[in-house]
Amino acid sequence: MVKGKKLISDFYELRVNQLMDKRVWDLPLVEEKEDVHHVLSILGGRNHIWVVKDKEGKELVGVITEHDVLSVLAPKNFPSYVFGMPDISSIKHGTAKTAEDVMCHKIIDCKPDDKILDALTKMVKYELRRLPVVSDKKLVGELTLHQLIRKYYAATQYHPMVEDEEG
Amino acid sequence: MPTEIFSVLLLVALALIFARILGYLFDRLKQPAVVGEIIAGIFLGGVVLAVFSGQILVFYDYKLSLPQLDFTSNEFVLLAEIGILFLLFISGLETRISKLKKMGRTSSFVAVGGIMFPLAFGVFSGLSFGFSSQESIVIGLILVATSVGVTVRTLMDLHVLDTDVGTTVLGGAVIDDILGIILLAFVLGIESLMDAVWISVRIAVFFLIFLILGLRIIDKILDLGERIHLPKAFLSIALSILLIYSFFADRAGISGIIGAFIAGILIGQTVRSHKIANDVKTVGYGFFIPLFFVWVGASLWENAGDDPLSLAVIGVFSAVIIIVGIAGKIIGCGIGAKLAGMNSRESLQIGVGMIPRMELALIIVAAAISHEILTGEAAHQILVTTVLLTIVTALVAPFLIKATFKHS
Numbered sequence: 001m002v003k004g005k006k007l008i009s010d011f012y013e014l015r016v017n018q019l020m021d022k023r024v025w026d027l028p029l030v031e032e033k034e035d036v037h038h039v040l041s042i043l044g045g046r047n048h049i050w051v052v053k054d055k056e057g058k059e060l061v062g063v064i065t066e067h068d069v070l071s072v073l074a075p076k077n078f079p080s081y082v083f084g085m086p087d088i089s090s091i092k093h094g095t096a097k098t099a100e101d102v103m104c105h106k107i108i109d110c111k112p113d114d115k116i117l118d119a120l121t122k123m124v125k126y127e128l129r130r131l132p133v134v135s136d137k138k139l140v141g142e143l144t145l146h147q148l149i150r151k152y153y154a155a156t157q158y159h160p161m162v163e164d165e166e167g
Numbered sequence: 168m169p170t171e172i173f174s175v176l177l178l179v180a181l182a183l184i185f186a187r188i189l190g191y192l193f194d195r196l197k198q199p200a201v202v203g204e205i206i207a208g209i210f211l212g213g214v215v216l217a218v219f220s221g222q223i224l225v226f227y228d229y230k231l232s233l234p235q236l237d238f239t240s241n242e243f244v245l246l247a248e249i250g251i252l253f254l255l256f257i258s259g260l261e262t263r264i265s266k267l268k269k270m271g272r273t274s275s276f277v278a279v280g281g282i283m284f285p286l287a288f289g290v291f292s293g294l295s296f297g298f299s300s301q302e303s304i305v306i307g308l309i310l311v312a313t314s315v316g317v318t319v320r321t322l323m324d325l326h327v328l329d330t331d332v333g334t335t336v337l338g339g340a341v342i343d344d345i346l347g348i349i350l351l352a353f354v355l356g357i358e359s360l361m362d363a364v365w366i367s368v369r370i371a372v373f374f375l376i377f378l379i380l381g382l383r384i385i386d387k388i389l390d391l392g393e394r395i396h397l398p399k400a401f402l403s404i405a406l407s408i409l410l411i412y413s414f415f416a417d418r419a420g421i422s423g424i425i426g427a428f429i430a431g432i433l434i435g436q437t438v439r440s441h442k443i444a445n446d447v448k449t450v451g452y453g454f455f456i457p458l459f460f461v462w463v464g465a466s467l468w469e470n471a472g473d474d475p476l477s478l479a480v481i482g483v484f485s486a487v488i489i490i491v492g493i494a495g496k497i498i499g500c501g502i503g504a505k506l507a508g509m510n511s512r513e514s515l516q517i518g519v520g521m522i523p524r525m526e527l528a529l530i531i532v533a534a535a536i537s538h539e540i541l542t543g544e545a546a547h548q549i550l551v552t553t554v555l556l557t558i559v560t561a562l563v564a565p566f567l568i569k570a571t572f573k574h575s
Contacts, residue, residue, distance in 0.1 A: 076323065085261045085341050086319055094329035105265070106438045125393065126442070 011152055011161065016119055017112035018162045019151055020133045020141040024058070027142055032061055032100040036072075036091070039099050043069055050132055050139055051103045060132055060139045062103030072096040109134040110143060119143055174234030175242040179458065182238075185211055186457040199317055199561050201525055204457055205554060208464020212238050216465075238465035243458070248537065250459030251530050252427040253451030256409045258344070259431020260444050267341070273331075273507040274338030280503025281343050281521050282350075285310035285495030292491050296484050302545050304354050305535045309553050310492045312347035313340040314525030314561065321565040322520065325572050332513050336520035339500065347527055348428055352421040355538050366421070373419045377412060377426070381433045389439050402446045405434055422534055463529050466536075467554060470547035477544070485552040489559050496521045516571045522564040525557050 021027070028042050028049040042049050043066060051062035076090045089096040096102050110119045110131045119131055123145060133141040155161040185207035193203030220236040237243070286307040293303025318340060322333050353366055385408065392404030409430045416426025434440050497518035504514035532553045535541045541549055 085258075085263060085266065086315060087261075088319065088323075088328055088337065090328075093323060093326060097329075105263075106441065108438060 007155055008152075011155065012115060012117035012120075014116045014161065015112065016110050016114045016116065016133055016143055017141070019116060019147060020112070020143045021147060022141045024139060024141060027139070029055060029058075029139075030064075030099045031055055032098065032103070034099045036096050036098060036102060039064055039102060040069065048130060049099070050142070051099050052139060058139045059137050060107060060109065060134055062100070062105050063107055063132070064099060064103045068102050068104055072102055107132060107134075111135060112140060116148070120148070172242060174236070175240060177234065178236050178238065178240075178243055179246065181211060181215065181236075182208070182243075182458055182461040183454070186461050190457070197320075199525065201316075201460055202558050202561055204460035205464040205529075205558070208238075208461035209467055210464070211461065212465025212468045216468075238462055239469060243462065244537075246455060247459045247462035247533075248423075250451070250455035250457070250462075251424055251533060252409060252413050253447070253455045254459070254526055254530065255348070255424045255427040256431040257444075257447060257451055259428045259433075260435040260440060260447065262341070262345070262432055262435060264432070264436065267345075270338040270342060273335045273504065273509065274342055276503035276507040277335055277339035277500045277517055277521070278342035278346065278503070280499035280501070280506075281313065281339060281496050281518075282311050282346055282499070284499030284502075285492060286350075288491040288495040289488070292484075292487050296480075296487075298545060298549075301354075301540055302549065305531065305540060306488065306549060306552075308347065308350055308354055308531050309528045309549075309556065310488070310495055310524065311350065312344050312524060312527035312531070313496070313521045314523045314527070314557075315340040315344070316525065317523035317561050317564055318520050318568070321568045324565075325569065327572060331509070332516045332520065335504065335509075336517055339503075339517070339521060343521075344527055347531070348425060351531055351534065352425050355420075355422045355534060355540065369419050370421055373416060373421055373425075374429070377415065377429055378433065381412075381429070382436070385433050386437050389434070389437060393439070399446065401439070402443050402450075405443050405447065406450075408434065422538070424530060424534060459533070460529070463533065463550075463554065467547075467551055470544060477548075481548050481551050484548065485555045488552050489556050492524065492556055492560060493522050493563075512571075516568070519564070519567045519571050522567065523560045525561055528553055528557055 028046045029052055030039060030042065030049055031054055032051050039049060043064070047066060049064045050060060051064060053059040053061050071087075072089050072091050075092055076088070089101045108122055108126050108128060108131060110122065110133055112133055112135050122131060123129065129146070130142055130144040132139055133143055151161060186204040189203035189207040189210075190200035191203070193206075194200045216236050216238070219233055223230060223232045225231075289307030289310040290300075290303045293306035294300065298306065315337060318336055319328075322328050322336065327333050328337075349370075352370055388408065389401070389404060392401045395401075395404075409427055412426035412430035413423035414426070416429070417423040434443070497515070499518070500521045501514040501518035504517045505511070509517070532541070532550050536546050536550065
């Protein structure tokens, strides 16, 4: 187990950009004004979508997960105390029209040169399975729990943790 | 042997049980649960206290002496006041500044019209019934804030949430809630015109220090809260911020509830807020907030005179205020909507949609009473009027809203 300890501490010290998925062109992306039905069509196959201002600049403005869609797909049931600004977006009532209406605005992200340890801590803290990798507000990749598990397991099987640049 | 403090426990338990049962019944009848909770308070404060307070019950050999049940005891009032703070804190947490900016011109016009007319009508009615000018301003203020809850549910039942009317009404209601809270800060402190200037300065300073400074450091404080690895330590820190803000707002002379609202907005802007929003609601909705509504209901019995003349006066005054409250919103919001370019039918629908008053009206009365702006008989009269106003508008508005949409 001593070896495992050494391995995991090496793993923690790696940088996000060494393990992240850099194929931005392959990530699920929509623009914020995109129709909600397009969002649904993507989410049928993916677990999440990153919402960007426009596909050119790739400025990240939100994220939509299955759970966000659940709250607009299910019938709205307001508690009888509604005070303040209730969330009224719903497919049934036609108040969820674009990606922007459905998405979660508050994004927890990480930077390319953050340590894997910090990324893992963030995932635990906010109960997330994936983090967008953002540099200068621009989406440059994503880091999923899936990848991290796969890479770590591969490392225990004597594969190199970091693939060659062309990976 | 039984300590004084503990006699409030029975009271709190009774309050929660009755509030929830009556609230549930009203909810089943598709009426706002809040009305049920207030009625629970009226029932408890009148009937139950009169019958059971201080009684000794004897079952065979076992004697149970009930304590003096008193909803105006310091302990109970404190819990109810914390309920108010929670209501405003939650309201602040759910307020998105970014969404507010998008509300647009029509909603602002509607909100402003819906404040000016009811305020003027209320003040005028108060003065003509012989209330002092400060009392009359409170009456006007009570007519200002629209309750979003009732309207949202009705618009949803009618499937018109996504229309221009729906979005305008919701936006207007949110804006006039916020403006109502700010106006309240003025009214609670103003005694003369000179005061108005002084109060504005204090509000400005308070906002400057606590909002701007808050935006910078609150994230760091919350961060500290997160590092404490004890269960729900983060919630404790957030609640402490709420209480500290309320305390300092109160000391600045602009009422603790404003501090609570600002604390809510500040924490609501941070990334971490969705982690605690549910916890805050659990504590607030589950414990403190029902106690506030029960307390409002029970307070109706306080200073209640039983001579028929004063009851008649209250009856007439309430009727006037209810009519003025309904007319004020229809006219004010209607004109606002019309000015912003909507057609007559839509303007009427918006005016009608803004009729319901609920939480903030009650909060305003409660705050005015606890700041001793309203005292004695006037306090009683205005409280009764406000409760009747909230109940009647909440029950009547859905029918009116449905009626205006039926023809279109």
